Amino acid sequence: MSQFDAELLVLLVRDFYGSLASTVIDTLLKEGRLSLSLLARYSSLSTATIQRVLVPLLQLRFVRHSVFDSPTTYVVSPEHIYSSIVRAGQIIAYVDDIFSEEESSAALQVIKNLLLYGHIRISDYLSAAPNPAASTSAIATLLRRKLLTTLTTEEFAPESDRVRALINEKLASIPRKATVSESKRAQAAELEAQEAWHRIATRHDSLSDGFLSSGEVDTSVVVTVNHEKFAVLARSRVLVDFAKRRIGAVTAAVYKHVLETMEPRLFRSDESRITISSLEILKNLDEDLDLGHALAITSRRRKRDSSGSDSESSQQRPHKRRRKENDSSSSESESDYEMNGNNSKSASQMEVLNMHLALLCSSPSLPFLKRVGSKGGGEYTIDFSALMNSIRALEYDKLIAKRQGAVACRLLRIIRDKGRIDEKQIAQAALLPAKEIRAHLTALHECGGLDLQEVPRGADRAPSRTYYLWHHRPAAAHALMAQQVIRAMTRCYARVIDERARRPGVFAKIAREAALSAAEVEEVRKLRDVEEKLVVQITRLDRLVLVFRDCL
Amino acid sequence: MPPVKSSYKASGSSAAEPYTLPSPPASSASSSASTHMEGLNKAAQSLYTKMITSNEDGHVYTQAELSELAGISDAMKLMPLIQEHMNLGLVKMLRQGDDLCFQAVKKEEAEKIQAMSKDEAMVYSYIESSGTEGIWTKTIKAKTNLHQSVVQRCLKSLEGKRYIKNIKSVKYPTRKIYMLYNLQPSIDVTGGPWFTDSELDTEFISSLLSIVFRFVASESFPGDDHRRLSVSSKPRKRNSSKATQHEQLSFPASYSKYPTVSSIHEFVRNSGITTVDLAPADIKSLIDVLVYDGKIEPIDEGMAYRAIPGATPECGADLGADAEIGGGVVWDALTEVPCGPCLVSDLCRAGGPVSAEECIYLDEWLIQ
Numbered sequence: 001m002s003q004f005d006a007e008l009l010v011l012l013v014r015d016f017y018g019s020l021a022s023t024v025i026d027t028l029l030k031e032g033r034l035s036l037s038l039l040a041r042y043s044s045l046s047t048a049t050i051q052r053v054l055v056p057l058l059q060l061r062f063v064r065h066s067v068f069d070s071p072t073t074y075v076v077s078p079e080h081i082y083s084s085i086v087r088a089g090q091i092i093a094y095v096d097d098i099f100s101e102e103e104s105s106a107a108l109q110v111i112k113n114l115l116l117y118g119h120i121r122i123s124d125y126l127s128a129a130p131n132p133a134a135s136t137s138a139i140a141t142l143l144r145r146k147l148l149t150t151l152t153t154e155e156f157a158p159e160s161d162r163v164r165a166l167i168n169e170k171l172a173s174i175p176r177k178a179t180v181s182e183s184k185r186a187q188a189a190e191l192e193a194q195e196a197w198h199r200i201a202t203r204h205d206s207l208s209d210g211f212l213s214s215g216e217v218d219t220s221v222v223v224t225v226n227h228e229k230f231a232v233l234a235r236s237r238v239l240v241d242f243a244k245r246r247i248g249a250v251t252a253a254v255y256k257h258v259l260e261t262m263e264p265r266l267f268r269s270d271e272s273r274i275t276i277s278s279l280e281i282l283k284n285l286d287e288d289l290d291l292g293h294a295l296a297i298t299s300r301r302r303k304r305d306s307s308g309s310d311s312e313s314s315q316q317r318p319h320k321r322r323r324k325e326n327d328s329s330s331s332e333s334e335s336d337y338e339m340n341g342n343n344s345k346s347a348s349q350m351e352v353l354n355m356h357l358a359l360l361c362s363s364p365s366l367p368f369l370k371r372v373g374s375k376g377g378g379e380y381t382i383d384f385s386a387l388m389n390s391i392r393a394l395e396y397d398k399l400i401a402k403r404q405g406a407v408a409c410r411l412l413r414i415i416r417d418k419g420r421i422d423e424k425q426i427a428q429a430a431l432l433p434a435k436e437i438r439a440h441l442t443a444l445h446e447c448g449g450l451d452l453q454e455v456p457r458g459a460d461r462a463p464s465r466t467y468y469l470w471h472h473r474p475a476a477a478h479a480l481m482a483q484q485v486i487r488a489m490t491r492c493y494a495r496v497i498d499e500r501a502r503r504p505g506v507f508a509k510i511a512r513e514a515a516l517s518a519a520e521v522e523e524v525r526k527l528r529d530v531e532e533k534l535v536v537q538i539t540r541l542d543r544l545v546l547v548f549r550d551c552l
Numbered sequence: 553m554p555p556v557k558s559s560y561k562a563s564g565s566s567a568a569e570p571y572t573l574p575s576p577p578a579s580s581a582s583s584s585a586s587t588h589m590e591g592l593n594k595a596a597q598s599l600y601t602k603m604i605t606s607n608e609d610g611h612v613y614t615q616a617e618l619s620e621l622a623g624i625s626d627a628m629k630l631m632p633l634i635q636e637h638m639n640l641g642l643v644k645m646l647r648q649g650d651d652l653c654f655q656a657v658k659k660e661e662a663e664k665i666q667a668m669s670k671d672e673a674m675v676y677s678y679i680e681s682s683g684t685e686g687i688w689t690k691t692i693k694a695k696t697n698l699h700q701s702v703v704q705r706c707l708k709s710l711e712g713k714r715y716i717k718n719i720k721s722v723k724y725p726t727r728k729i730y731m732l733y734n735l736q737p738s739i740d741v742t743g744g745p746w747f748t749d750s751e752l753d754t755e756f757i758s759s760l761l762s763i764v765f766r767f768v769a770s771e772s773f774p775g776d777d778h779r780r781l782s783v784s785s786k787p788r789k790r791n792s793s794k795a796t797q798h799e800q801l802s803f804p805a806s807y808s809k810y811p812t813v814s815s816i817h818e819f820v821r822n823s824g825i826t827t828v829d830l831a832p833a834d835i836k837s838l839i840d841v842l843v844y845d846g847k848i849e850p851i852d853e854g855m856a857y858r859a860i861p862g863a864t865p866e867c868g869a870d871l872g873a874d875a876e877i878g879g880g881v882v883w884d885a886l887t888e889v890p891c892g893p894c895l896v897s898d899l900c901r902a903g904g905p906v907s908a909e910e911c912i913y914l915d916e917w918l919i920q
Contacts, residue, residue, distance in 0.1 A: 355804045362851060
């Protein structure tokens with residue numbers, strides 16, 4: 001939790017929930033876990049006021065309360081605040097996307113209410129909803145897709161408390177023995193607790209969670225938005241974008257389908273290793289997707305008789321021999337590489353699909369997919385952590401290239417590749433004069449991309465007799481970059497608030513629902529433009545936060 | 553004069569050290585080749601001819617070899633012959649370990665040395681022994697024990713006669729280094745093909761990088777060569793209704809004709825772009841730079857290379873990110889907003905000297 005994270009959260013909470021709420025959040029972020037009386041002392045608010053503010057904050061689960069301490073203490077859940085506010089728009093847009101038009105209004109209502117109130121008991125919601133039948137079916141769909149998740153009372157307590165309690169419980173259950181050392185006992189308890197915690201953390205993953213045995217929605221459960229699942233979906237979009245840029249639109253569409261096929265089994269972004277087969281992928285693949293056209297494939301007929309002089313010459317310049325689109329049919333037999341037309345579509349759809357999947361496997365620097373077996377036409381998996389590592393590195397490189405120039409980026413990538421390396425060798429690998437790279441290395445050092453290690457050759461530590469080795473620590477560098485992104489978001493949002501404050505008259509009128517003059521309407525329109533630009537930028541910055549901070 | 557050690561690295565010969573220097577000629581400096589040979593007796597003449605012809609240039613003879621060559625087993629009888637040679641500078645004495653060895657010197661070479669003054673000959677011998685590495689003037693001074701001004705005078709006169717030349721070393725750009733006029737400096741001194749006049753030729757490198765990239769890119773995508781290279785050209789449209797689907801055209805993953813180091817090497821050599829002789833290792837370092845720039849990527853465990861879609865041949869990194877291939881999103885949300893590259897964002901806070909509320913850069917950006 002850095003200064004910038006805190007700044008952003010306080011700003012957001014102040015704008016959405018008022019300054020009292022933001023004062024409480026600010027105090028809790030600055031001081032850490034506090035009891036009510038201490039909270040009152042540090043925030044200079046009365047206990048009664050704080051209690052009134054805490055109710056909605058607890059309801060939204062922005063603040064968690066510890067049930068194990070007495071008096072009860074309060075802790076902020078920063079990730080929850082961040083995703084509930086910053087990602088709200090994306091969540092709504094995504095839900096709007098997956099529902100058909102007539103269903104979407106009910107589903108959107110559900111999601112908006114949940115974002116507003118934090119959590120809702122289904123029966124309570126249905127009794128107030130204008131169209132209970134549509135709402136029930138929307139909730140059922142959302143629950144089945146894991147976009148909503150059920151909530152238990154324990155989940156209002158901080159996670160760390162719950163893990164600690166679990167460890168204590170396990171520790172108590174292991175009897176003290178003279179033959180077993182205390183540290184060993186603690187270790188065993190921790191191990192057991194870890195297993196137990198895994199069971200608890202994944203208990204909402206069951207497909208029947210929130211449903212009665214009859215298959216109907218259990219209206220007695222409390223539901224909330226499943227931010228973990230939405231992070232998975234956002235990550236999928238990032239991956240598809242990358243596939244589109246690195247390979248092409250058609251392969252990206254295939255990749256999107258692969259991710260969608262995997263999606264029901266992906267519950268959170270730190271989980272990985274789901275294997276699916278080509279057969280599964282092919283089953284629901286969009287029929288209209290013309291896979292063959294995107295590949296320059298050697299046609300089978302030509303493959304068979306391409307021998308001797310023909311294949312030899314084709315080795316030299318294969319692309320020259322590809323059939324031109326408008327060419328007459330007479331040239332068809334002469335070409336080695338030709339587009340697979342529609343005629344062969346049905347026969348070799350599977351084959352072509354596998355070619356696209358192979359293309360996704362083919363880049364060692366960006367392993368979109370990994371082939372692990374040959375069952376069902378080929379088994380594939382995605383090593384999300386490795387893939388996200390490459391993507392993070394690429395994103396980082398790009399930001400460095402933009403800010404510090406191409407040379408700095410080249411140097412950074414050399415250092416990442418070689419590990420610890422001294423200036424002379426960097427210059428050699430980069431084919432640049434040593435004089436020129438020094439400034440770039442210092443600039444990279446300044447922005448946290450590089451670290452310098454001194455290795456003295458003698459006991460005197462004289463600078464002239466010291467090796468200076470540059471190296472790059474990805475985790476630290478990426479965390480710093482995430483901080484800078486969050487800082488930029490904070491500034492953007494501060495500006496949004498300021499833009500509104502600059503036009504107090506108009507807002508007062510809007511609040512009174514008074515009629516606006518033409519000039520005022522224009523004023524509001526301008527304001528909305530500015531707001532939109534800034535908020536869109538914040539959303540785009542949020543994607544970087546997703547890459548650098550959330551999908552580790 | 554005491555024997556002086558020097559690192560002797562004449563081309564091809566073993567690590568022998570000059571033991572003594574040819575004594576100055578008794579006759580005048582204007583002696584010709586014929587007078588040289590005339591100065592020798594028959595036995596000495598035939599021994600010299602045998603030494604020159606029986607082995608390749610610069611062969612180092614031991615005493616045993618010499619006596620076999622001359623047909624004289626008695627060392628005392630061999631010695632005057634050798635002495636005669638040495639007087640005329642036709643044989644050089646070297647030390648190899650603890651043994652004394654001899655090396656025949658070509659007549660022309662001997663004449664050249666005979667024509668020099670004693671100091672010049674000494675300086676020359678050290679420069680000669682430094683081979684293609686060259687020798688620093690300070691080293692010459694230390695080894696010859698001559699005064700600075702004497703060394704300077706010798707170097708000047710030798711340079712004037714075009715016996716030696718001044719070269720620049722990449723490693724020590726400030727040192728004055730000399731080597732024989734007819735030799736080419738070694739790679740250690742010149743720094744290899746990337747250096748011109750002992751400076752890294754960035755212009756040359758960047759144009760080669762761009763050429764290699766263009767070649768790899770032209771072999772990486774099917775279709776006409778330049779479509780994917782230029783950012784400005786619009787993606788090809790076939791059927792406008794299906795345009796989105798046709799924006800991709802790739803080789804299948806099994807495609808095996810992506811360029812390799814050797815094929816790129818061949819391309820560069822045959823293209824006649826440069827007269828500089830580039831080794832495959834040099835090409836490999838160019839390729840590595842392109843990989844570091846994010847323009848190409850190694851595939852098949854580094855056996856072959858292919859271009860990254862969207863990369864441009866301009867020098868510098870672009871990671872294939874900015875060109876909108878297939879309608880991809882441009883992804884630099886951080887640098888776009890003025891707060892990203894802002895230099896004073898550490899000072900930026902509400903009510904501070906700089907703030908988001910009063911930032912003129914944000915003002916500008918919002919108006920855009």
